[in-house]
Amino acid sequence: MTRPLSRRTVLSGLTAAALLAPLTACSGGSSPGAQELEFFQFKSEAIQLFDRICDQFNAGHPGVNFRQNFQADNVTALRVRLVKGRMPDAITINGDYNFGSLARSRVFHNFAGSAPMANVTPSIAEILPTLGVGAPGENNGLPFANNGSGMIYNREIFDRHNLRPPTTWDELIAIADDLKGRGVDPFYWGFRDTWTGAPMFSSISANQLGDVAGWYERRRLGQTNFEELTPTLQKMLQIAAYGNANKFDIGYNDANQGFSQGRAAMYVHGTYAIPAIRSYNPDIQLGTFATPADRAEDTRVVSGVDVALTCGTDPKPEVLQFFEYLMQQENMAAYCAEQVAFPTLTGMQATDPALEGLVPYFTSQRLATYSDHNFPQGVNLNNYMQQFLINRNIPAFVNRLNTQWDRVIARLNSTM
Numbered sequence: 339m340t341r342p343l344s345r346r347t348v349l350s351g352l353t354a355a356a357l358l359a360p361l362t363a364c365s366g367g368s369s370p371g372a373q374e375l376e377f378f379q380f381k382s383e384a385i386q387l388f389d390r391i392c393d394q395f396n397a398g399h400p401g402v403n404f405r406q407n408f409q410a411d412n413v414t415a416l417r418v419r420l421v422k423g424r425m426p427d428a429i430t431i432n433g434d435y436n437f438g439s440l441a442r443s444r445v446f447h448n449f450a451g452s453a454p455m456a457n458v459t460p461s462i463a464e465i466l467p468t469l470g471v472g473a474p475g476e477n478n479g480l481p482f483a484n485n486g487s488g489m490i491y492n493r494e495i496f497d498r499h500n501l502r503p504p505t506t507w508d509e510l511i512a513i514a515d516d517l518k519g520r521g522v523d524p525f526y527w528g529f530r531d532t533w534t535g536a537p538m539f540s541s542i543s544a545n546q547l548g549d550v551a552g553w554y555e556r557r558r559l560g561q562t563n564f565e566e567l568t569p570t571l572q573k574m575l576q577i578a579a580y581g582n583a584n585k586f587d588i589g590y591n592d593a594n595q596g597f598s599q600g601r602a603a604m605y606v607h608g609t610y611a612i613p614a615i616r617s618y619n620p621d622i623q624l625g626t627f628a629t630p631a632d633r634a635e636d637t638r639v640v641s642g643v644d645v646a647l648t649c650g651t652d653p654k655p656e657v658l659q660f661f662e663y664l665m666q667q668e669n670m671a672a673y674c675a676e677q678v679a680f681p682t683l684t685g686m687q688a689t690d691p692a693l694e695g696l697v698p699y700f701t702s703q704r705l706a707t708y709s710d711h712n713f714p715q716g717v718n719l720n721n722y723m724q725q726f727l728i729n730r731n732i733p734a735f736v737n738r739l740n741t742q743w744d745r746v747i748a749r750l751n752s753t754m
Contacts, residue, residue: 372396372403375656378426380412381645383613387676395663402656404428413440420445425650428657430482433643434711437479438470446478446648452658454480454665461703462682465643468551468707472651479646480661482670483679486626486696487537487608487640487708490615493623495522495603503627503695505634507573514580517603525577526602527585528593532720535574535727536710537640538606538629543570544640544706545631554712558747564739571732577606578727586728598622610644612678612692624692628699638706639699644679716746 392404409415413436431437449455466479504510514524528534547553556562597605598618631637647661674681680688713719726735
């Protein structure tokens, strides 16, 4: 199996098998002469599940035949399709800066006020519009599944040393010192892949900023700068100083494997890493907790829309019916159980035992969006962050971010 090398491919689920057969047709359930509709989606590990859902929908709608078209690099493929005027009928997309950029170009349908959106947990429904909208008041995607980013921990190691998940930053550092004194690496890192510092950055900055999207909007308007994030950067360097000595020699895949082998107690990543860790060790007992703030009441879980459903501005009625079907609790629960994800509908909860520590934050809607999702593509955050983790120079990192951000935003503003 080919395993992902970046969070982009983690979220897109790139595998060799999927590359060999990117276009899949649902196996049955459609009638002769049915209208052929395309389901353009990017989760290779969910191909079989989505095929079953397509089949079930087609069987109940004799005049429709949804065919699944898997595209690992779906954003690039979608941009090519848009240039050619060939918008897919139904789309899944990750809720990141790319989604926001496309939404702002007014190519997506407005789901605000729709029946499926009415059932979405309010704090989750607010995530996609912070990234970008076609017009004020719009919401251009249905959140189908969410992830949570904080800290994954090895329950066996915690139990062996009579440790409980921390609720404040000081408690986290005390646990790290305790484990280090016992000869146990507190954290496991794989910083060779440039993006792997971003989860730490996002989860710590969420606690500092609170309203993450609001802060980045002020940054876009020039009302603040990245020096304000110095406390976040100090905390990053504090915990990055613990852990495996080879942290810059190994990447995400090797770090997943090392953590699965019990080489450290904690792993600073989102829930998207859990299936990868379990692929190396299905018996590992994992737990999660939110990256703690200085005060427990200020702690938030960073959550992003891992899978959003969207379509063109003038969708066929059958596409909207298909989305309503996908958003039914039974289908969402099946996906979230299989992919270790958080459901987005009010009243639903994640059922995987590894997610128990994050569930209360979703229930109480103490959520924040990813800081790194707010960076324009022209700001090479991941490379700059990797260099920062190597040289540990906060002023240099802040200066680089401010300079590059202002340059890119000025260029974007000049083309609007």
